[in-house]
Amino acid sequence: xxxxxxxxxxxxxxxxxxxxxxxxxxxxxxxxxxxxxxxxxxxxxxxxxxxxxxxxxxxxxxxxxxxxxxxxxxxxxxxxxxxxxxxxxxxxxxxxxxxxxxxxxxxxxxxxxxxxxxxxxxxxxxxxxxxxxxxxxxxxxxxxxxxxxxxxxxxxxxxxxxxxxxxxxxxxxxxxxxxxxxxxxxxxxxxxxxxxxxxxxxxxxxxxxxxxxxxxxxxxxxxxxxxxxxxxxxxxxxxxxxxxxxxxxxxxxxxxxxxxxxxxxxxxxxxxxxxxxxxxxxxxxxxxxxxxxxxxxxxxxxxxxxxxxxxxxxxxxxxxxxxxxxxxxxxxxxxxxxxxxxxxxxxxxxxxx
Amino acid sequence: xxxxxxxxxxxxxxxxxxxxxxxxxxxxxxxxxxxxxxxxxxxxxxxxxxxxxxxxxxxxxxxxxxxxxxxxxxxxxxxxxxxxxxxxxxxxxxxxxxxxxxxxxxxxxxxxxxxxxxxxxxxxxxxxxxxxxxxxxxxxxxxxxxxxxxxxxxxxxxxxxxxxxxxxxxxxxxxxxxxxxxxxxxxxxxxxxxxxxxxxxxxxxxxxxxxxxxxxxxxxxxxxxxxxxxxxxxxxxxxxxxxxxxxxxxxxxxxxxxxxxxxxxxxxxxxxxxxxxxxxxxxxxxxxxxxxxxxxxxxxxxxxxxxxxxxxxxxxxxxxxxxxxxxxxxxxxxxxxxxxxxxxxxxxxxxxxxxxxxxxxxxxxxxxxxxxxxxxxxxxxxxxxxxxxxxxxxxxxxxxxxxxxxxxxxxxxxxxxxxxxxxxxxxxxxxxxxxxxxxxxxxx
Numbered sequence: 108x109x110x111x112x113x114x115x116x117x118x119x120x121x122x123x124x125x126x127x128x129x130x131x132x133x134x135x136x137x138x139x140x141x142x143x144x145x146x147x148x149x150x151x152x153x154x155x156x157x158x159x160x161x162x163x164x165x166x167x168x169x170x171x172x173x174x175x176x177x178x179x180x181x182x183x184x185x186x187x188x189x190x191x192x193x194x195x196x197x198x199x200x201x202x203x204x205x206x207x208x209x210x211x212x213x214x215x216x217x218x219x220x221x222x223x224x225x226x227x228x229x230x231x232x233x234x235x236x237x238x239x240x241x242x243x244x245x246x247x248x249x250x251x252x253x254x255x256x257x258x259x260x261x262x263x264x265x266x267x268x269x270x271x272x273x274x275x276x277x278x279x280x281x282x283x284x285x286x287x288x289x290x291x292x293x294x295x296x297x298x299x300x301x302x303x304x305x306x307x308x309x310x311x312x313x314x315x316x317x318x319x320x321x322x323x324x325x326x327x328x329x330x331x332x333x334x335x336x337x338x339x340x341x342x343x344x345x346x347x348x349x350x351x352x353x354x355x356x357x358x359x360x361x362x363x364x365x366x367x368x369x370x371x372x373x374x375x376x377x378x379x380x381x382x383x384x385x386x387x388x389x390x391x392x393x394x395x396x397x398x399x400x401x402x403x404x405x406x407x408x409x410x411x412x413x414x415x416x417x418x419x420x421x422x423x424x425x426x427x428x429x430x431x432x433x434x435x436x437x438x439x440x441x442x443x444x445x446x447x448x449x450x451x452x453x454x455x456x457x458x459x460x
Numbered sequence: 461x462x463x464x465x466x467x468x469x470x471x472x473x474x475x476x477x478x479x480x481x482x483x484x485x486x487x488x489x490x491x492x493x494x495x496x497x498x499x500x501x502x503x504x505x506x507x508x509x510x511x512x513x514x515x516x517x518x519x520x521x522x523x524x525x526x527x528x529x530x531x532x533x534x535x536x537x538x539x540x541x542x543x544x545x546x547x548x549x550x551x552x553x554x555x556x557x558x559x560x561x562x563x564x565x566x567x568x569x570x571x572x573x574x575x576x577x578x579x580x581x582x583x584x585x586x587x588x589x590x591x592x593x594x595x596x597x598x599x600x601x602x603x604x605x606x607x608x609x610x611x612x613x614x615x616x617x618x619x620x621x622x623x624x625x626x627x628x629x630x631x632x633x634x635x636x637x638x639x640x641x642x643x644x645x646x647x648x649x650x651x652x653x654x655x656x657x658x659x660x661x662x663x664x665x666x667x668x669x670x671x672x673x674x675x676x677x678x679x680x681x682x683x684x685x686x687x688x689x690x691x692x693x694x695x696x697x698x699x700x701x702x703x704x705x706x707x708x709x710x711x712x713x714x715x716x717x718x719x720x721x722x723x724x725x726x727x728x729x730x731x732x733x734x735x736x737x738x739x740x741x742x743x744x745x746x747x748x749x750x751x752x753x754x755x756x757x758x759x760x761x762x763x764x765x766x767x768x769x770x771x772x773x774x775x776x777x778x779x780x781x782x783x784x785x786x787x788x789x790x791x792x793x794x795x796x797x798x799x800x801x802x803x804x805x806x807x808x809x810x811x812x813x814x815x816x817x818x819x820x821x822x823x824x825x826x827x828x829x830x831x832x833x834x835x836x837x838x839x840x841x842x843x844x845x846x847x848x849x850x851x852x853x854x855x856x857x858x859x860x861x862x863x864x865x866x867x868x869x870x871x872x873x874x875x876x877x878x879x880x881x882x883x884x885x886x887x888x889x890x891x892x893x894x895x896x897x898x899x900x901x902x903x904x
Contacts, residue, residue: 157552267575271893417499420539
């Protein structure tokens with residue numbers, strides 16, 4: 108994050124006295140190298156297909172919601188519904204329209220953006236928690252819509268959508284590695300766009316509205332248009348994430364995969380990871396999706412067979428909940444902030460003062 | 461500093477997950493049986509009994525019979541909260557077996573999970589077992605070699621329901637002009653029977669009404685008002701979880717007698733009727749898994765497992781409950797399939813392909829049922845490579861206010877009428893996914 112946006116987001120009344128020295132930025136290239144080269148070399152099918160793919164998709168969904176909630180300050184509980192729009196629209200474009208999958212996913216993103224725009228209209232008059240309640244309408248409306256009209260799931264007997272073989276431009280990308288690369292590429296590109304978006308004029312308008320929309324209006328930012336735009340952009344991301352979740356990760360989906368609990372999951376990702384932060388989405392998604400598995404593994408390793416299985420499972424839930432509370436008390440700004448503080452300390456290490 | 465410690469702890473946790481836990485090395489004589497379960501979440505109350513039944517039977521096989529022909533079952537449980545997403549993760553985790561013990565089959569324990577895994581199972585050659593559930597058209601094993609909606613698929617459920625109504629009315633010719641309402645849970649499970657009921661309505665000339673109840677179904681007055689306006693002769697109740705007792709109670713309020721309501725498999729356990737109180741008296745349900753603790757196998761389990769404190773059951777009063785018996789029956793089907801496979805491949809742990817062969821040649825006749833103690837509890841069953849269901853019958857049980865009473869013997873579904881429908885759907889799937897149906901006669 109550049110220093111300008113830092114001073115915008117924190118409420119420091121004074122400009123910093125010294126500019127932080129620019130360190131060479133190697134972290135990002137190293138991370139990309141790790142993700143594109145090292146991980147596929149080391150990881151097996153299970154890690155790539157069942158852990159990293161859902162982790163990346165959830166990060167993308169978190170990113171979508173973060174643009175709306177963390178940057179533009181508009182609360183929403185409709186993420187699951189918008190993901191469903193992305194998934195079902197992709198299915199519709201492929202099955203009814205006969206389009207190739209990548210094109211269908213992109214168009215589905217646009218359709219979801221349209222849907223988000225529609226449900227963003229009330230944000231003109233409604234704010235805060237009230238807006239969140241109205242976004243619930245989107246969640247329940249889409250769940251109902253995709254169950255009620257068989258056209259959306261091509262008249263299947265069970266309301267489940269599934270696509271034929273997973274192909275990208277004629278290549279079979281069905282292996283765990285293929286799925287991983289497709290997801291990673293999409294997520295990397297969209298993250299890059301989002302990172303630039305939040306530093307652009309649009310992003311700064313988002314943040315101005317988040318911090319105080321009256322002030323934003325006074326300095327000439329078209330508040331209503333910007334809010335609706337935030338809804339559209341956010342929904343585009345969520346739509347793509349929904350399509351990936353349905354067809355790249357699960358392989359099939361029904362509305363149950365995008366229920367209200369999914370909306371909460373995405374919301375928790377950004378709250379825990381950090382509102383108004385790009386890296387926070389990844390950290391939050393890792394926390395939400397990987398930590399339960401880590402706890403599960405640890406519990407299985409040490410206690411399986413010795414402790415009653417039901418008790419063990421419920422204890423894991425409790426531990427997970429306690430960890431969330433503990434982290435939020437320690438660092439209400441999310442894990443991204445915690446890691447940044449840690450990084451700053453380490454960069455001064457060992458002479459902190 | 462504390463934070464650093466915590467980070468280190470977390471890192472250690474993640475690292476621990478990356479390393480496969482070492483354990484007592486299997487001597488190549490173990491069969492790995494992973495079980496995706498749900499002891500947490502909205503369906504835990506039924507799940508807990510279910511896994512108790514399954515685990516008790518597997519323990520009985522391991523400890524009393526010394527495994528299946530000497531091959532012990534190595535059971536491992538994984539929590540999924542009935543979420544298909546979690547089940548997919550579990551499947552990926554276990555599909556390659558553990559410590560050299562191979563996986564011969566994977567219980568999906570839920571229709572959504574069966575749908576999500578159907579292509580992965582076919583690609584990895586792991587049979588997906590979903591008794592009395594699953595994707596109906598996967599009954600056609602020529603298109604779906606690795607999916608088994610074993611025992612009693614959704615079309616058979618509809619058919620047995622209609623057959624029982626015909627029996628009560630005094631013949632199929634009496635069905636003409638009758639009004640039969642299906643109240644269903646609006647989900648993959650709830651909708652699966654519609655095509656079958658449509659077909660049967662045309663064949664027998666009854667009027668078919670379908671009324672959905674949205675999940676979870678805590679409030680059903682509008683639906684039952686609609687039902688009352690129709691003035692149905694019979695109601696087929698295809699709900700799940702909390703929506704069943706609510707339906708029974710609401711039906712009583714709208715003056716629909718309980719003995720005119722027939723519940724489906726997943727609406728026919730103690731958990732479905734006890735909360736409905738006296739309203740449930742006389743309510744009937746399809747029972748491919750009859751309730752009751754007095755079948756022969758229960759005596760054996762009582763002696764070897766329950767009374768020795770090895771049972772997974774917390775509260776012994778649930779011994780013989782419907783969900784407990786579901787667990788028992790699913791376990792015995794798996795064990796008998798492994799036996800069938802071992803008869804061909806030798807007495808050793810089987811892999812997925814061999815497991816499929818075992819399930820496709822699973823035959824349990826009356827004599828065998830007696831031998832294993834399941835007479836009356838399980839129907840005779842015979843699978844073939846083209847028929848992945850194999851049973852298709854259920855008994856009817858009626859709630860007398862305190863317990864389930866079996867009121868009929870096995871009622872067979874009209875599978876010949878429904879088979880073309882299944883084949884048509886399977887063919888459509890094959891075309892969509894460019895699968896060439898295998899020809900079972902050409903193999904082995």
